[in-house]
Amino acid sequence: xxxxxxxxxxxxxxxxxxxxxxxxxxxxxxxxxxxxxxxxxxxxxxxxxxxxxxxxxxxxxxxxxxxxxxxxxxxxxxxxxxxxxxxxxxxxxxxxxxxxxxxxxxxxxxxxxxxxxxxxxxxxxxxxxxxxxxxxxxxxxxxxxxxxxxxxxxxxxxxxxxxxxxxxxxxxxxxxxxxxxxxxxxxxxxxxxxxxxxxxxxxxxxxxxxxxxxxxxxxxxxxxxxxxxxxxxxxxxxxxx
Amino acid sequence: xxxxxxxxxxxxxxxxxxxxxxxxxxxxxxxxxxxxxxxxxxxxxxxxxxxxxxxxxxxxxxxxxxxxxxxxxxxxxxxxxxxxxxxxxxxxxxxxxxxxxxxxxxxxxxxxxxxxxxxxxxxxxxxxxxxxxxxxxxxxxxxxxxxxxxxxxxxxxxxxxxxxxxxxxxxxxxxxxxxxxxxxxxxxxxxxxxxxxxxxxxxxxxxxxxxxxxxxxxxxxxxxxxxxxxxxxxxxxxxxx
DNA sequence: CGTCATTGTCAACGGCATTGACAGACCCAT
DNA sequence: ATGGGTCTGTCAATGCCGTTGACAATGACG
Numbered sequence: 326x327x328x329x330x331x332x333x334x335x336x337x338x339x340x341x342x343x344x345x346x347x348x349x350x351x352x353x354x355x356x357x358x359x360x361x362x363x364x365x366x367x368x369x370x371x372x373x374x375x376x377x378x379x380x381x382x383x384x385x386x387x388x389x390x391x392x393x394x395x396x397x398x399x400x401x402x403x404x405x406x407x408x409x410x411x412x413x414x415x416x417x418x419x420x421x422x423x424x425x426x427x428x429x430x431x432x433x434x435x436x437x438x439x440x441x442x443x444x445x446x447x448x449x450x451x452x453x454x455x456x457x458x459x460x461x462x463x464x465x466x467x468x469x470x471x472x473x474x475x476x477x478x479x480x481x482x483x484x485x486x487x488x489x490x491x492x493x494x495x496x497x498x499x500x501x502x503x504x505x506x507x508x509x510x511x512x513x514x515x516x517x518x519x520x521x522x523x524x525x526x527x528x529x530x531x532x533x534x535x536x537x538x539x540x541x542x543x544x545x546x547x548x549x550x551x552x553x554x555x556x557x558x559x560x561x562x563x564x565x566x
Numbered sequence: 567x568x569x570x571x572x573x574x575x576x577x578x579x580x581x582x583x584x585x586x587x588x589x590x591x592x593x594x595x596x597x598x599x600x601x602x603x604x605x606x607x608x609x610x611x612x613x614x615x616x617x618x619x620x621x622x623x624x625x626x627x628x629x630x631x632x633x634x635x636x637x638x639x640x641x642x643x644x645x646x647x648x649x650x651x652x653x654x655x656x657x658x659x660x661x662x663x664x665x666x667x668x669x670x671x672x673x674x675x676x677x678x679x680x681x682x683x684x685x686x687x688x689x690x691x692x693x694x695x696x697x698x699x700x701x702x703x704x705x706x707x708x709x710x711x712x713x714x715x716x717x718x719x720x721x722x723x724x725x726x727x728x729x730x731x732x733x734x735x736x737x738x739x740x741x742x743x744x745x746x747x748x749x750x751x752x753x754x755x756x757x758x759x760x761x762x763x764x765x766x767x768x769x770x771x772x773x774x775x776x777x778x779x780x781x782x783x784x785x786x787x788x789x790x791x792x793x794x795x796x797x798x799x800x801x802x803x804x805x806x807x
Numbered sequence: 808c809g810t811c812a813t814t815g816t817c818a819a820c821g822g823c824a825t826t827g828a829c830a831g832a833c834c835c836a837t
Numbered sequence: 838a839t840g841g842g843t844c845t846g847t848c849a850a851t852g853c854c855g856t857t858g859a860c861a862a863t864g865a866c867g
């Protein structure tokens with residue numbers, strides 16, 4: 326009864342009354358979620374961006390959760406696409422490069438919309454784009470010498486590591502600038518006042534640590550590198566016996 | 567109906583009539599944030615737990631942010647304390663055990679109050695408890711053979727890794743059970759329906775991956791192990807050259 | 808004893824997601 | 838064309854949330 330003309334009739338000529346579509350709403354939402362779009366994703370902001378009543382969105386998404394899920398799916402898909410564009414088509418022996426590119430692509434997509442990353446929290450999307458990317462990751466590690474199951478475990482680790490660290494960074498950059506500045510200042514002051522006698526090592530490292538405070542991306546790269554060193558070790562062990 | 571806690575009338579200096587104290591509020595908040603305390607930390611819930619008007623809390627904390635910050639500081643301190651209780655007093659050559667215990671202690675403290683973990687997001691606390699723990703971590707890695715700066719970098723990596731993954735887990739367990747179940751079901755269905763011809767490796771790994779879906783803690787342990795393998799490699803390299 | 812700061816209560820405000828009633832526009836079969 | 842049925846946008850209202858300002862009760866102190 327419901328769900329009449331599923332989706333075929335209206336896209337050819339004039340949209341009957343479709344000022345808003347799922348796509349146009351998602352686009353507007355992505356605009357709102359951009360780092361320069363201002364802190365929050367809210368129905369009223371979305372309505373303003375669309376030039377429509379905020380509640381009109383409910384005609385296309387059951388609730389905010391559904392909207393957020395669609396946004397994360399879009400974001401992941403974009404990340405996967407970005408990775409695909411960077412990576413070679415055929416198989417590659419460079420497993421390390423492959424994993425690195427994939428992780429950093431997904432991270433980049435999320436960081437382009439910190440708000441989405443924050444709202445996505447730990448929701449699992451299981452989008453189709455993700456699937457084939459995952460299969461390829463396993464394949465690359467398997468070719469590198471890992472048994473299938475172990476390769477799959479490593480991939481799961483990589484994905485969790487990437488998503489968790491990315492959302493961690495996103496949460497910070499989604500904070501309002503005042504709070505960000507306050508936190509950073511508090512941190513700097515505290516480290517500057519550390520008594521050298523009591524914390525000699527920390528005192529010596531302060532400049533480097535302060536440098537890293539600002540640079541989430543650098544920290545992510547370092548963690549990823551260390552993690553991949555661990556994977557390399559596992560591969561080597563497997564090969565030897 | 568005023569459930570008064572009869573524990574005042576102490577303290578040497580001026581103490582008017584403190585039915586509520588910073589400490590009693592924090593305790594109540596921790597109770598609310600416990601996994602079985604029900605989903606959210608809210609002023610009205612807090613007020614109910616205290617048997618007082620919700621807005622009374624504002625007499626002791628400027629706003630919710632300050633309350634949350636205090637809670638995170640408490641949580642981190644508890645984690646550090648837990649680690650201290652487990653670890654030997656003196657120096658230890660077992661750097662790997664040291665790092666593992668520290669990371670898992672902090673994780674355990676946060677997971678005992680998922681709500682705090684979620685609200686803390688990426689706020690930096692720079693509490694005193696944290697500081698000495700950090701100094702010790704650097705010391706342990708330095709003794710293991712790493713230059714001071716490199717040891718400090720590794721510690722920073724470890725902390726970020728731990729906090730990010732913990733908040734990632736906490737975010738999921740802070741979701742209402744219905745959503746959790748729905749997400750898990752969606753994931754399971756999707757993986758069960760994967761065509762073997764297109765995704766042979768994924769298909770083969772499905773049982774293991776499904777097992778890991780539920781077991782955040784196991785995944786964390788694996789990631790930590792892989793990461794520490796990477797650190798071991800770095801230590802070895804330093805020693806040799 | 809009177810003054811004053813402290814602290815709990817209460818009512819109110821604005822922002823948020825969500826809902827239900829309504830109205831115009833479109834489609835199709837009559 | 839016409840009239841029901843259906844989409845889709847609008848509007849008003851609800852309930853929860855954090856936060857604020859006015860008020861009242863309490864104790865401390867000169």
